Amino acid sequence: MAEKVTIIDVARAAGVSRQTVSNALNSPEVVREETRRHVLEVIERLGYRASQAARQMRTGRSRLIAIRIDPGDPGGDGISGTVLDTFLHGLTETAARGGYRVMLYTAADDRTEIATFEELLGSFEPDAFVLTATHHDDIRASWLLRRRLPFVAFGRPWSELPDARHPWVDVDGAAGTEAATRHLLAAGHRRIGFIGWPPGSGVGDDRRAGWARAIAEQELPADALSRAVEDGIENGGHAARDLLAADPGVTALVCASDSLALGALNAAGSLNAAGSLAVTGFDDTPVARAVGLTSVRQPLAEAAAACVTLLARALDDSESPAEEHVLLQPSLMVRRSG
Amino acid sequence: MAEKVTIIDVARAAGVSRQTVSNALNSPEVVREETRRHVLEVIERLGYRASQAARQMRTGRSRLIAIRIDPGDPGGDGISGTVLDTFLHGLTETAARGGYRVMLYTAADDRTEIATFEELLGSFEPDAFVLTATHHDDIRASWLLRRRLPFVAFGRPWSELPDARHPWVDVDGAAGTEAATRHLLAAGHRRIGFIGWPPGSGVGDDRRAGWARAIAEQELPADALSRAVEDGIENGGHAARDLLAADPGVTALVCASDSLALGALNAAGSLNAAGSLAVTGFDDTPVARAVGLTSVRQPLAEAAAACVTLLARALDDSESPAEEHVLLQPSLMVRRSG
DNA sequence: TTGTATGCGTTATCAG
């Protein structure tokens, strides 16, 4: 039953008009320093906080940032599990510093997500959206762009279309797999394979490119050393077995995900003496830490912070400026597996 | 640039007063059926949606449910990673059906979480809170209770104090470890150990109790077969080694978490021939699925739905009724490890 | 610098 203390209560207690209170808060430079301090003190004493609802009616800003949450069960190419969790935490924390709050929504696919945009925009009116799991020709991005709604994507727009000109934050996946590959090269490996996803997924192609880059630089063979399968432990195992059967000289595998890497690791155990095959994964999930898998770690908290920064800029500045991008560098967590 | 269509636009287009529109929406029984249908049709055609901010000003209800999100890095006894992720997804989905939205906040400890309650209550005014990671003498619960603020805890109040009388939803952890133990008994194991957390954690004690129950029923020895360590893979390994050294006759281990179980599994590999030790975990995390670990699965989506149901009841009914509880049964996911 | 008036979109109250 916390009786809500309004701006009028503060004005009364401070012996000023409610305008002065509002000014002390929103336009500090327009109030005498002494008055301002007094008002702020009363605000503190009374525990006054501006009502968001009232403020929103007046300003049209909800201070809400909406983001989709995927089911924990990794169904598609969305981020979920620890990755989303960590990202969300960072987003919530950074947003709070700017007075913003994170609101969640779910959606089965892009179409229903857009429907949710409309629903949200009509009711809660979030100030901005954070898009995850971006992909080629993302209709969500173009929809938001067309309506000039503020948003930032965690993930590059994997397209060169003008539709794709919007702020985004991403982690340089190619740099990650390249670092992993270089690490293996430094350890003396010469025939290093790659297990990734079928072409066309943007993220997957990027990760493959990093490996290919490092291999090409060493003028090592690459063509026959790459496999493309859907994500999953089983598939990783199959691909690893297939690759090793085709070329027994392979001593190391760079994988596009921890799942694939784990499968490869298991397969290696049943093929060779334990430890004879070096394997690296991607995302540094708890699984990787658990089994001692060397993995590429994404700076998720930093990515989240960057998203908020970009949004704040687009939201606070008068006319939203051009597109801005942030590409973060991942780091390699070296463990027993490689 | 979506022109916001207000209730007045609808009223004009439908040829009625704005009150009739409001009534058609909020008190359907007070409007003639024909009028109601016409209004609803216009609403649909115009894509009208009631402004939450305006509604909140009038009704005092924000239709916001706040919940804390922990860092992805499992630091304490909070839920995080896939568990929180799945729970959040379920919560968001179920809440949306009732017109509610989930809002996130972070907090380092109980004290700062309460400070966040105050801040949120003064600004965004969430209608309710969902508490996670409840523990003995939870000051958050008593704080909310004292102010008669609607909330539900995901996790029992591990205390009999009157302070602890509030709605909660939980999963029967003891039933889970008991089922795991019975499963091992049915497989012929007779000396079954338990690796859990230090006493006093509620959740941990509960899980240990399930194992003890099944063991006692078979009149099997228990005292020397239990170990208590902080959560973690390393600790699980140490505990398993210690336990097996003390009693080489042990053929199976029930663990309070997947992390402990994983450690035990690794330790077993280096002690015995692979597969000779049966191990079960708890939470059915991706790690468990990855390594084929038998684990107890919590019905998280159902738990989330139950939370929303309890909240909706407390929110929609006039005087909030007494405490209500929901205790869900977990299920055992049997895999190679046991 | 401070006070006064107005509107944001809804819903509740109360006459018609």
Added chain:
DNA sequence: CTGATAACGCATACAA
């Protein structure tokens, strides 16, 4: 069943 009026709390343009 319908239509006018008030009020929720805040911020802004304006006048004092």
